[in-house]
Amino acid sequence: MKTVHNFNAGPCVLPKQAIESAINAIRDFDNTGIGILEISHRTPGWERIMAETEQLWRDLLNIPEEYAVIFLGGGASTQFFEVPANLLKHKAAYLQTGVWAKKAAKEAKFYGEVDIVASSEDKTYSYIPKNYTIPTDADYFHITTNNTIYGTEIHTDMDCPVKLVADMSSDIMSRPVDVTKYAMIYGGAQKNVGPAGVTFVIVRKDILGQMERPVQTMVDYRTHIGDEPRNNSMFNTPPVFPIFVMHETLKWVKELGGLEAMYKINKEKAELLYNEIDRNSMFVGTAAKEDRSLMNVCFIMTEEHKDKEAAFMAFAKERGMIGIKGHRSVGGFRASIYNACPVESVQALVDCMKEFEAMNK
Amino acid sequence: MKTVHNFNAGPCVLPKQAIESAINAIRDFDNTGIGILEISHRTPGWERIMAETEQLWRDLLNIPEEYAVIFLGGGASTQFFEVPANLLKHKAAYLQTGVWAKKAAKEAKFYGEVDIVASSEDKTYSYIPKNYTIPTDADYFHITTNNTIYGTEIHTDMDCPVKLVADMSSDIMSRPVDVTKYAMIYGGAQKNVGPAGVTFVIVRKDILGQMERPVQTMVDYRTHIGDEPRNNSMFNTPPVFPIFVMHETLKWVKELGGLEAMYKINKEKAELLYNEIDRNSMFVGTAAKEDRSLMNVCFIMTEEHKDKEAAFMAFAKERGMIGIKGHRSVGGFRASIYNACPVESVQALVDCMKEFEAMNK
Numbered sequence: 265m266k267t268v269h270n271f272n273a274g275p276c277v278l279p280k281q282a283i284e285s286a287i288n289a290i291r292d293f294d295n296t297g298i299g300i301l302e303i304s305h306r307t308p309g310w311e312r313i314m315a316e317t318e319q320l321w322r323d324l325l326n327i328p329e330e331y332a333v334i335f336l337g338g339g340a341s342t343q344f345f346e347v348p349a350n351l352l353k354h355k356a357a358y359l360q361t362g363v364w365a366k367k368a369a370k371e372a373k374f375y376g377e378v379d380i381v382a383s384s385e386d387k388t389y390s391y392i393p394k395n396y397t398i399p400t401d402a403d404y405f406h407i408t409t410n411n412t413i414y415g416t417e418i419h420t421d422m423d424c425p426v427k428l429v430a431d432m433s434s435d436i437m438s439r440p441v442d443v444t445k446y447a448m449i450y451g452g453a454q455k456n457v458g459p460a461g462v463t464f465v466i467v468r469k470d471i472l473g474q475m476e477r478p479v480q481t482m483v484d485y486r487t488h489i490g491d492e493p494r495n496n497s498m499f500n501t502p503p504v505f506p507i508f509v510m511h512e513t514l515k516w517v518k519e520l521g522g523l524e525a526m527y528k529i530n531k532e533k534a535e536l537l538y539n540e541i542d543r544n545s546m547f548v549g550t551a552a553k554e555d556r557s558l559m560n561v562c563f564i565m566t567e568e569h570k571d572k573e574a575a576f577m578a579f580a581k582e583r584g585m586i587g588i589k590g591h592r593s594v595g596g597f598r599a600s601i602y603n604a605c606p607v608e609s610v611q612a613l614v615d616c617m618k619e620f621e622a623m624n625k
Numbered sequence: 626m627k628t629v630h631n632f633n634a635g636p637c638v639l640p641k642q643a644i645e646s647a648i649n650a651i652r653d654f655d656n657t658g659i660g661i662l663e664i665s666h667r668t669p670g671w672e673r674i675m676a677e678t679e680q681l682w683r684d685l686l687n688i689p690e691e692y693a694v695i696f697l698g699g700g701a702s703t704q705f706f707e708v709p710a711n712l713l714k715h716k717a718a719y720l721q722t723g724v725w726a727k728k729a730a731k732e733a734k735f736y737g738e739v740d741i742v743a744s745s746e747d748k749t750y751s752y753i754p755k756n757y758t759i760p761t762d763a764d765y766f767h768i769t770t771n772n773t774i775y776g777t778e779i780h781t782d783m784d785c786p787v788k789l790v791a792d793m794s795s796d797i798m799s800r801p802v803d804v805t806k807y808a809m810i811y812g813g814a815q816k817n818v819g820p821a822g823v824t825f826v827i828v829r830k831d832i833l834g835q836m837e838r839p840v841q842t843m844v845d846y847r848t849h850i851g852d853e854p855r856n857n858s859m860f861n862t863p864p865v866f867p868i869f870v871m872h873e874t875l876k877w878v879k880e881l882g883g884l885e886a887m888y889k890i891n892k893e894k895a896e897l898l899y900n901e902i903d904r905n906s907m908f909v910g911t912a913a914k915e916d917r918s919l920m921n922v923c924f925i926m927t928e929e930h931k932d933k934e935a936a937f938m939a940f941a942k943e944r945g946m947i948g949i950k951g952h953r954s955v956g957g958f959r960a961s962i963y964n965a966c967p968v969e970s971v972q973a974l975v976d977c978m979k980e981f982e983a984m985n986k
Contacts, residue, residue: 268658272665275865283660287648296947297629299644301820301870304633304948337698337822338843341861345841367842374841454862459662461698461822461864480706480735481728482699500702501815503822504636505866509662586657587665 269609271599272587275454282512320514334488335497340452344368348375357402362411389414391552410435413591415562416555421445439527458510534558540614564596630970632960633948635816643873681875695849696858701813705729709736718763723772750775752913771796774952776923777916782806800888819871895919901975925957
């Protein structure tokens with residue numbers, strides 16, 4: 265089979281060792297004689313995996329005890345309404361950095377007033393707005409730290425006068441994060457931390473249970489937070505296999521040296537690709553340079569070479585590049601180079617761009 | 626490795642061929658060179674699997690075109706509030722046949738009046754109430770067709786004066802069902818149709834969109850229903866791998882001869898075990914005979930042999946029986962003999978009971 269380089273935007277490439285562990289566990293989980301798809305979630309071995317998975321999150325992100333870490337179904341899109349259901353009393357503030365941020369704000373309107381403090385929709389979300397004012401009477405301020413479609417990213421943990429809530433679906437575990445700056449962090453697993461089918465929620469416990477309106481049992485985060493100090497996420501049957509693969513993926517991050525090491529590798533990979541985009545006369549990046557994402561690298565052909573887009577796509581595909589078509593709203597190309605994307609794949613894409621330029625000189 | 630007999634109540638045993646297909650797909654999905662955990666859900670091969678999975682549901686249950694078939698995350702517990710969010714205008718009627726039915730009714734109270742038409746809580750839910758009256762002014766009547774904990778089951782598709790909504794989490798695909806008698810059928814996949822992590826919803830499309838109150842985007846079933854005639858369940862990233870295993874599990878049911886064939890096998894397996902319970906002087910069934918579940922067989926030691934419960938558990942465990950401990954509210958034993966539980970496992974348990982009786986004579 266030919267070598268492929270997986271640049272899918274999510275679900276996406278996972279660590280090889282996580283994949284192999286997953287296969288072994290499907291054959292036999294924890295020497296039970298039963299595979300992981302067929303075990304009861306009340307099996308002691310599984311309860312251990314749940315506890316270890318939570319501990320891996322705590323260790324890697326240095327999550328303090330006053331935060332709960334829970335695993336849910338339904339994707340980040342479900343959190344778009346669960347966040348305001350749990351936290352919005354009167355007004356929430358949102359930073360609109362892409363369609364996912366916009367969708368998140370839309371759901372908050374079901375629960376109260378929504379203040380869009382800034383938006384970069386005017387320039388196809390190609391930059392992160394700066395110099396906006398966060399209303400101090402907002403119940404929380406919601407940001408999307410990485411914008412998969414547009415290749416922009418908020419690179420720092422901001423100081424925020426109100427509770428800061430972040431959708432980190434596509435850059436969680438790519439760099440160290442100061443969790444204490446956030447009231448809540450959530451996201452779908454299917455980029456850096458696992459396959460599709462599980463959502464993570466990190467939430468400061470003291471901010472919960474303050475709503476006057478009733479909150480449905482499954483929507484109330486407290487339902488999924490078990491006894492102290494260990495949370496459990498087992499109110500109902502959890503998505504067992506996706507959580508197992510998450511466990512194996514986080515183990516890999518830890519073995520690699522944790523988030524400082526991961527961040528260093530991610531910066532090197534992104535630099536390799538952005539340098540080529542900036543050097544190569546045929547390509548140009550679409551995101552504002554200071555806001556360039558380390559996870560999703562978006563680029564188009566220069567005006568002069570616009571007619572060669574299909575040709576480059578075919579050329580790259582022939583060389584094993586998969587998933588590099590840009591989102592239709594941006595066009596061109598997008599290489600998603602998440603944690604598990606090997607530097608060899610990034611190098612292969614860079615070589616491809618160089619060769620294509622040479623061919624067209 | 627010793628032979629084990631998996632009687633887990635869910636997640637539970639799956640068809641061997643589904644497991645093998647899952648492993649192969651993790652190594653390489655659809656000759657893409659990328660495994661199923663790492664493909665984009667926008668990959669054409671995946672879109673085909675989604676369409677085929679829906680078609681398998683339609684073929685096996687003979688689901689008419691006016692019903693949508695969608696796949697969601699969050700488990701059946703999430704449907705407990707999504708059902709009333711989509712369907713409850715003023716009043717809903719619920720049949721209380723167990724704790725899951727009770728939990729479902731609890732969530733409906735967030736949206737309107739709830740009429741519990743009958744309950745078998747008085748006798749630890751050991752029977753299905755009969756001779757109740759369904760209020761004709763209810764928006765819908767909710768039933769739980771199989772009660773996993775207590776081993777009771779509603780064996781027929783009832784005539785209902787209002788919209789009939791059924792949680793079929795633990796007996797879906799165990800027998801042919803007249804879908805046209807129901808307005809909606811839903812359930813978690815993790816018994817008969819797949820691993821944990823995906824929920825199925827079969828809903829008549831004309832009953833949707835009639836709420837006066839706003840319904841959050843992810844909660845509104847219409848969000849997940851795509852263009853006619855094919856639905857898509859791809860508003861956000863679906864739980865890809867659990868759906869793939871569902872696809873393979875349903876293929877196995879179809880290859881076996883569909884639901885008539887499945888039902889015949891299920892009746893034979895249940896008869897084998899219930900006959901032994903009735904014959905064996907040491908055991909007694911806990912569910913009313915006419916309401917006995919074909920899926921979950923609950924039994925306890927007779928009064929005379931109550932002190933030998935732990936001994937039988939150890940004896941059975943030694944012989945490879947896994948997951949036969951009864952739920953704490955019923956006690957004793959529960960053998961869950963879902964679709965994929967081989968008759969050999971049921972026979973092994975029966976042999977075990979016979980041997981134990983002989984040993985104790």
